[in-house]
Amino acid sequence: MNTNEVRERDPEVVWKKERGRWNEDYGKRTNHSFISSFIWRLLLSAILFGLIIGVYRSQQAWAVSIQHYIAQSLNREMDFQAAESWYVAHFGEAPTIIPIFKESQDDPLKVIASLTLIAPMHGIVTTPFSADLRGIEISPNKYSNATQQVKSVATGRVIEVLNETLSGKRLTIQHMGGLVAVYGHLDTTLKVNDWVEAEDSLGWLSNGLSGQPQALYFAMKQGEGYIDPLEVMSFD
Numbered sequence: 001m002n003t004n005e006v007r008e009r010d011p012e013v014v015w016k017k018e019r020g021r022w023n024e025d026y027g028k029r030t031n032h033s034f035i036s037s038f039i040w041r042l043l044l045s046a047i048l049f050g051l052i053i054g055v056y057r058s059q060q061a062w063a064v065s066i067q068h069y070i071a072q073s074l075n076r077e078m079d080f081q082a083a084e085s086w087y088v089a090h091f092g093e094a095p096t097i098i099p100i101f102k103e104s105q106d107d108p109l110k111v112i113a114s115l116t117l118i119a120p121m122h123g124i125v126t127t128p129f130s131a132d133l134r135g136i137e138i139s140p141n142k143y144s145n146a147t148q149q150v151k152s153v154a155t156g157r158v159i160e161v162l163n164e165t166l167s168g169k170r171l172t173i174q175h176m177g178g179l180v181a182v183y184g185h186l187d188t189t190l191k192v193n194d195w196v197e198a199e200d201s202l203g204w205l206s207n208g209l210s211g212q213p214q215a216l217y218f219a220m221k222q223g224e225g226y227i228d229p230l231e232v233m234s235f236d
Contacts, residue, residue, distance in 0.1 A: 067163030
């Protein structure tokens with residue numbers, strides 16, 4: 001055999017020699033990709049943060065609508081029951097390592113009752129929840145001559161102020177725990193995005209055509225459903 005003949009290279013030897021170089025090149029590409037992706041995400045996050053600040057500083061109608069949407073999104077609770085149903089439909093039984101899938105969703109009344117709520121005013125319920133399954137009306141005690149002040153049932157933010165023909169203003173407030181409350185027939189100076197604490201004054205009952213204070217319209221909503229206020233608080 002000719003000693004000058006080029007011997008065939010052993011594939012195993014070649015693989016071992018080249019493996020280190022391949023791993024080094026792959027590591028460099030991976031690190032570069034991660035750094036580039038991180039910088040872009042950081043830049044996009046800063047832009048998004050700046051846009052949100054700009055929206056909240058603006059009082060334009062379109063900006064207020066976006067503020068309302070952001071507030072609702074941040075306060076909306078995840079529907080774990082729907083997530084469990086989707087998981088079961090696609091993968092079978094829900095895993096025990098995610099115990100929240102096994103927890104039944106609390107009844108809205110139990111969620112509301114777990115909060116510390118203050119009655120907006122004391123008086124007599126003259127229009128019950130059964131009338132329209134949305135809200136109730138509370139009239140002042142006929143023997144009371146005091147100014148009928150209406151209070152916030154909990155901490156929250158004003159998300160809507162509507163002028164009602166001949167009946168004052170109607171406030172919609174996003175409270176804690178996903179609770180939205182509506183207070184109607186008010187004289188108030190509150191504006192959209194004003195914050196209130198529990199028991200803070202929202203205003204006073206506006207006077208009707210007779211010159212006497214009107215009944216307070218009050219409604220409570222949890223998620224998509226209305227709740228009878230009489231089941232979670234007393235107005236006596």
